[in-house]
Amino acid sequence: MAGSSFGKIFRITTWGESHGPALGCVIDGCPAGVELSESDIQPFLDRRKPGNAAVATARKESDICEILSGVYEGRTTGTPISVMIRNSNQHSGDYDELKDVFRPGHADMTFDAKYGIRDHRGGGRSSGRETAARVIAGAVASKVLSQLGIKVEAYTRSIGPVESDLSDYSRSAVLANATAMPDINANARALEYIADLKTKCDSCGGVMECIISGVPAGVGDPVFDKLDALLAHAAMSIGAVKAVEIGDGVLAASSTGSRNNDSFKALQSGRIVKRTNHSGGILGGISDSSDIRVRCSVKPTPSIAREQKTVTKDGENTVIAIKGRHDPVIVPRAVVVLESMCAITVLDAMLNGMSSRIDNLVTIYKK
């Protein structure tokens, strides 16, 4: 209940502080029989890793993962999958002067209010580093979903004022560009924008979007656990996300029923599809077989080298300029985190939905 677990059947628990000895994830409830090894997980971690000096911190995080349980002879056994990353290259010294000062835009003050004690080194538990553990689980969930023909792909939609041109979407560009934008021109302009901000000791935010394709109609629950509500929960739990939109999102508010409704049509095959997808693949909280679209607005990195007014733990007014290595924008590295949270959420909803009909129960148990 302290909130380090997510999901009901495919249930993940993350642990670890930014500058502690290690961090990790325990995945309970992964179906047995799925081929899995570290090589399925490492590429996800690598996408989250800093490295490109233009957009990310110069910290070297090797982030080598080790599977400690739940896999036998290359397959999941249905028992908890524990995966760990040892921390290294910790410049804890960088944080000594932050021990008693609350950084604006960070969780320092609120952790102190809640717990009365905190590991201040690198943000401790509130560090973005915790998301490495989510990405582990996301890699596993994506592997399972791939066996059902489901793809989960996220990308950077905008950085500050620079927007991608989605008419020319290319997955390989997303993976190749330092910004994780699908558009080579936007990537270049965004890098320039970021470079300029760095000279001003400032930072920026952006928008990222995830498309989940191949989910059959009928996934998600009505009422509180609507698939969009679960996705909103998942996405908003990523630090720095300040808004979550499904389908047309905020634009829906200024549309009209006649424009916003997606009319249905029946294909020759008998399959029912929508002519448009304003809904973003979800109707009444349940998937409608169109692509599911989740969009997140991410705030600017709060760690900036510019001087800011703040207070100490003991209530003294002071100023702070945050040194150390910090991402001028976190969106490019957060894209794989969004992808991971979406994969975990959709897989969990699918596992959960297996019992929605008595026919399914008979199919599984009377075979």
Next chain:
Amino acid sequence: MAGSSFGKIFRITTWGESHGPALGCVIDGCPAGVELSESDIQPFLDRRKPGNAAVATARKESDICEILSGVYEGRTTGTPISVMIRNSNQHSGDYDELKDVFRPGHADMTFDAKYGIRDHRGGGRSSGRETAARVIAGAVASKVLSQLGIKVEAYTRSIGPVESDLSDYSRSAVLANATAMPDINANARALEYIADLKTKCDSCGGVMECIISGVPAGVGDPVFDKLDALLAHAAMSIGAVKAVEIGDGVLAASSTGSRNNDSFKALQSGRIVKRTNHSGGILGGISDSSDIRVRCSVKPTPSIAREQKTVTKDGENTVIAIKGRHDPVIVPRAVVVLESMCAITVLDAMLNGMSSRIDNLVTIYKK
């Protein structure tokens, strides 16, 4: 797990279909000793009730609630509070022709895909009528929060293109205006806009916002159960909500760190406050003692009298024009639902957070 429950300690379970015999809510985990009667709940239900012909359906829903358990001699006993509303005035006949046709923008198709059976009358379980049960729980949560000096107030921020002028916010205007806007001029213009849409057999959406004030710093959990993540879950679970924003929301994406960070200052009293509130009262998932701001974009009502293309349950292409009584915009009635979901979420997080420190445990058990 079928998703009709919400909350962990203050845990609510709703039940009931639009045109079934009754609907209701069971609240488990409400602290004992709170004064409570039907008169605390009825005003919340009345705000959700249709009635103003300009903005809402002409259905008469009396929505008289009855407390069936959990209250003894005017106080909560700590045992489940069951509250029921008998349905009446059901024009089930209105829905006969919808039995085998999927309405665009509704959950008809997706329910059918999930369950293979559905109560089509008035949308059955997917009807907005389910929110009456949430409002019951919201009224109880609000009552508890009021004893801690916490206020939860929502209002309509915009309807279609008409925006409220918040510089002149008045709670009594929110409660008096048919649109639940805090601004008398905007209310008038919105009513005109809606009247015009009705003549065109069309509908519109809008934006609603909730302000939660008085929450001390330290409420909410880091990681997955961040207070903003729980609020996003809660708000997105309200039918027709397509986007949830916290604080500056989507605008944060195009801001910079130096503008978006809220600097701290220490008051004479030693209390630490923020000079601005871009964060919307939450930092790192934990309340920072500023007002918590939650904003929702609501899609246009999908039920419109205009002819739309669609399909039958059996996969035949057809057209539909939806008759019956429908709200041309649901925002005004949804405002109290948002307020309710926010109250439930914050109270639950506070109950959950009581155990965050060993000192608290000692205080309660060694007294």
Next chain:
Amino acid sequence: MAGSSFGKIFRITTWGESHGPALGCVIDGCPAGVELSESDIQPFLDRRKPGNAAVATARKESDICEILSGVYEGRTTGTPISVMIRNSNQHSGDYDELKDVFRPGHADMTFDAKYGIRDHRGGGRSSGRETAARVIAGAVASKVLSQLGIKVEAYTRSIGPVESDLSDYSRSAVLANATAMPDINANARALEYIADLKTKCDSCGGVMECIISGVPAGVGDPVFDKLDALLAHAAMSIGAVKAVEIGDGVLAASSTGSRNNDSFKALQSGRIVKRTNHSGGILGGISDSSDIRVRCSVKPTPSIAREQKTVTKDGENTVIAIKGRHDPVIVPRAVVVLESMCAITVLDAMLNGMSSRIDNLVTIYKK
């Protein structure tokens, strides 16, 4: 979290006090498509009903149930099934003198310590009357299990010193005998024993046992949610149960490995069975396809007309002799409650286990 819910997927929530206006149960997560009506539930409630003057209270509890949601045209829809029983024939006056006195063996003192307030009438929420709501859910679970060929049958094994002869087990005798014993002679002797105790203003306990047959191998989870652990939780949650045994139970402690191990054999069909069933149908927390045997020891009814020493709410020593209508032994009426809790537990474990293999996921979603 206040503990009025049970189960994870087939999740039930009960509510109501002994002498409040009504009591009921909400079942969330029942698979769609199951034929269900009040006539499936009423026979379970009737078995729980007092009536036989020899063994039960003379209270007339009609216990007529009403399904308020979740069933449409005679079938479950997958949405919450809410079932209510209106209370009647409440002799609240009988309890007036108990308002401020703690009855020995009852929860009066502990409720007061926990909540600081309680509905004392008829025991309020701690009354055995709450089990009527469990029996509603048990009837529904049994109906679902019957479609998988699974039977759940409980009976009285002993009352005080009188033991049933199980060599002559007959289900119809269980249903016909006032004691719910499967043996007509034991029934007669038990009734004599009870009659004698009543003249002495005393009460007695007994043992009840439930046999669950037809569960395939592979149901239940390893570690904390072993099927036997869930059954122990379920059974021990029935008021007055003081011991739960699985299979040979307490006798296993004095056995040896060579005698206690059940050896396997392969049938012609390839099916693997056990030659004996000391394990009671569960190995390592997972069903082994043998009959599951759950046995409960039930304490004597604490309400006795004999004078007992006790204290008032305000800490004064006093004496009490409990008047009113009370069962001299509760085992016969508790048998259907045990049956219900076992049915709910096994069904929930089966729904939960559907996702244990990737093959099952592919079967359900790629059909």
Next chain:
Amino acid sequence: MAGSSFGKIFRITTWGESHGPALGCVIDGCPAGVELSESDIQPFLDRRKPGNAAVATARKESDICEILSGVYEGRTTGTPISVMIRNSNQHSGDYDELKDVFRPGHADMTFDAKYGIRDHRGGGRSSGRETAARVIAGAVASKVLSQLGIKVEAYTRSIGPVESDLSDYSRSAVLANATAMPDINANARALEYIADLKTKCDSCGGVMECIISGVPAGVGDPVFDKLDALLAHAAMSIGAVKAVEIGDGVLAASSTGSRNNDSFKALQSGRIVKRTNHSGGILGGISDSSDIRVRCSVKPTPSIAREQKTVTKDGENTVIAIKGRHDPVIVPRAVVVLESMCAITVLDAMLNGMSSRIDNLVTIYKK
């Protein structure tokens, strides 16, 4: 939901197979501010460790634990506490011939039925080795409880036919005796009994009991999460436990109300106590301030060197004699596991119960 987690607020998740690289436990929800280091945990692990050749396997399990997160400068921070034990001295080769054969009395067959794949080495996830992870959490829970003046102590009550004389209970004897019996004579006789069984290639079971003292009245929930129901769940989830009794347990069934009821008396201080403790410290599912007594019957170790009939995975009849190092009785090592599960359960119930009254909420949040 795959059952590797236990508890609601103090929530533990265990992971790891007997012969995998490591095993561990993640504790989420431990209150912040508790002094904690490996030296609090190691003594618990040492008590569980095999070593005494007379009663336990000759395996050398060093079981050195490492805290990986959640503790900063010697105190818990409120974030997840991850503790790991690297496995060593794994004689996996011992298990090669068990790969395709189902051992009687073990979970081999049932794991195979559930998952279709299993790590057979040393029993994999179903090995008693998993309990090392529970003991880690138990040590932490005990540390927290000690700050509230609560003690949790378990011991061996009987081994096979040899019963301890409890009139002479000594905690130091429990810790010193190889059998964990509190009685030096019984210990000697039990060791003889075990030695004799070993010569016969056989094994035995026994009874263990846990006393929890110092719990104030008012802990636990009515209905499904009665404190005794949670303890039964916890205790029955320990492999090999076949019966759980609370207080007088099975003896209550043959008692009478007049003998079984514990009458109350008021002390000079105003405190209300019971004159006897047949109830085992719990009334109506809620603690009554007397000692809580939980008793478990443990089946004989199923691994015996004697030849037994069984089947292969492919359904061939065969015989098996289990080689390797196995405990002739597991009770002595299970005592600290029972203690751990009881500590976890009581602490979690106490954390959960903090919110039972509005007064408590006001105390914590309006200070």
